[in-house]
Amino acid sequence: MKGLFITLEGIEGCGKSTQLGLLREHLAARGFDVVTTREPGGTPAAEAVRAILLDPAHKALSSTAEALLYAAARAQHVDELIRPALEAGKIVLSDRFADSTTAYQGAGRAISMETIQTLHNIATRGTWPDLTIILDLPAVEGLRRAARGGAPDRIEQEPLAFHERVRGEFLRIAHAEPDRVRVVDGSRPVDAVKQEIRDLVDQRVGAP
Ligand code: TMP
Numbered sequence: 001m002k003g004l005f006i007t008l009e010g011i012e013g014c015g016k017s018t019q020l021g022l023l024r025e026h027l028a029a030r031g032f033d034v035v036t037t038r039e040p041g042g043t044p045a046a047e048a049v050r051a052i053l054l055d056p057a058h059k060a061l062s063s064t065a066e067a068l069l070y071a072a073a074r075a076q077h078v079d080e081l082i083r084p085a086l087e088a089g090k091i092v093l094s095d096r097f098a099d100s101t102t103a104y105q106g107a108g109r110a111i112s113m114e115t116i117q118t119l120h121n122i123a124t125r126g127t128w129p130d131l132t133i134i135l136d137l138p139a140v141e142g143l144r145r146a147a148r149g150g151a152p153d154r155i156e157q158e159p160l161a162f163h164e165r166v167r168g169e170f171l172r173i174a175h176a177e178p179d180r181v182r183v184v185d186g187s188r189p190v191d192a193v194k195q196e197i198r199d200l201v202d203q204r205v206g207a208p
Pocket of ligand 1: 012038039040070096097098099100101102104105155156
C-alpha cells in the first residue's frame, strides 16, 4: 500500500473533528494529496448506516446489532474509499475508525474482545491505521463540550460511567500499541493541540 492511513480517536467532545480539519490544511499546504473522511460514514451507504446508529429513536437497538452495523459501515468504507485512496498513494485522514469499536462496543457495551477482533478482521481485512492519535480528556469535560453542539445523539445519551470506560479503553490501546498510537492531551487550547498533532504527523511523513 503506497499511501498513509491516519486516524483521530477519542471520547465525545475531544475536539478531533476540529483537529482533523486543521491537519488536513497543514498536509495540503505541504503538497500532500489528502482525503478526509469519518466513521461511521464516509460513503453514501455507510452514511445511511450512520443515521440509523445515531438516531435516538432506536433505543431498542441491541449491542450485537449495534456492533454489526458499525462493522458493516466500516466494511463499505474500507472497500469503497479507504483502500482505493491508499492504493492511489494518498494520505487518508479518518475521524474515528476501528479503535472506536474496541472502545465503545468492547469496553462500553462489554462485548468480548474476541468478538470485537473477529469483527475487525471481517470489516477491515487487514487495512489498519499507520498512525492513530487519541485526543484525551476527562469524560465529564468531553460531555460538557459535546452538549454545546446541540441535542445528544443515541451514544452521547449514555451515562458518564459508559464514557469513562470508553476513555479508559482508548488509553489502554495506546499503552498496548505505542508504535501506532499516540495520546495527545486534548484539554489544552486548540492551537497547542494542533501543534503537537502536526509534529507527530510530520515525524511520520518527514519534516518539511
Ligand atoms: P462522532 O460523533 O465522533 O461522529 O461519532 C459517532 C458516534 O459513534 C460516537 O458516539 C462514537 C460512536 N462510535 C461507536 O460507538 N463505534 C464505532 O465503531 C464508531 C466508529 C463510532
